[in-house]
Amino acid sequence: MARPSRAHEKRAELVTAARRAVLERGILGLRLRDVAERARMSAGSVLYYFPSMADLLQEVQRQAVDRFCAAREAAAAREPDPRLRLITTIDSGLPTGPDDELCVLLYELGAYARRDPDYAAQHVRLFERQVTLYAGILDEGAAAGMFTLTREAAVIARNLVALEDGLGLHLLAAAPPLDAAAARDLLLAYASDATRCAL
Template sequence: MPRPSRAHHRRGELVAAARRAVLDRGVLELRLRDVASQAEMSTGSVLYYFPTLGDLLHEVQRDAVERFCVGREEAARREPDPRRKLVGTIRAGLPTGRDDELSVLLYELGAYARRTPAYAAQHIRLYERQAGLYTAILETGAATGVFDLTRAAAVIARGLVALEDGLGLHITQAVPTFTPAEAETMLIAYAADATRCDLEV
């Protein structure tokens, strides 16, 4: 009886190795041999599963986007109160600090999005998915009379995601501009003004 293929397992190992390599070296200085070293494989073996380093990093990005989105969506789904849901979503979207693996990974891979359409498309999907989550929360809150929106829900939602992204970059840079708590306060203040709702929960 033939043995089952280990290709899927090996590809998963390589994605994990590439993720660690990006966090260690940064995406702009990353080389195929860095990933191979992390995976304890030859560069030829890596290329057997992924034809180029770019293909491998695209899979790392796809995995990171999915993990980031699913975590936030599940947390929002569990909370019935719109105020708590909005605040919880804000908190879940900000990096916890310079060592927040998932956020740093997404920011690192964002460097490719400036030059490569496939990476840009993945970042656009990430942005739209986050904006959709906020839009749903805001519309529910408005429909139940909890929020009195100053603008269309989608406009506020897009502003929240853009602020979140910018603040996150400041939190994760070599010398942070401010702490996660300070960033959270700014975002919640914007959300409170946009919803005309006290969000001190």
């Protein structure tokens, strides 16, 4: 009887190794050898399971996007009040600090989005999924009479995601110009103005 294939397991190990390598070395200095060492494999074995580093890192990115968005959606779903849901969503979108593994990973991998259409597509998917989350909360709050939106929900939602992205980038800088609490306050101030609701 033939032994079952371990390809799925090996691919998962490589994704984990690549994720660790990106977090430790950064995307710009990353080499195939770094991933191979962390996976305790040869570089040739890595390429057996993933034809290129780009393919491997795309899988790392895909999983990171899904984990990040799923966590935000789950946190929002636990709040029945649209006001609290909006605050919770804001809280779940900012990096908690330089040790926030998932956010660091997304920002590192986002650097490739300027040059690679496959990475760009994942980056767009991340952006649009978050916009959809915010827009749903804004529409629900408006329908319930809690929010008076100053613009269409989609416009406010896009601005919120863009603000999060910019503030998050600053929070993860080697010398951040503001801390997580200040970034949160800025987002809440914009959301309060855009909904005409004190948050």
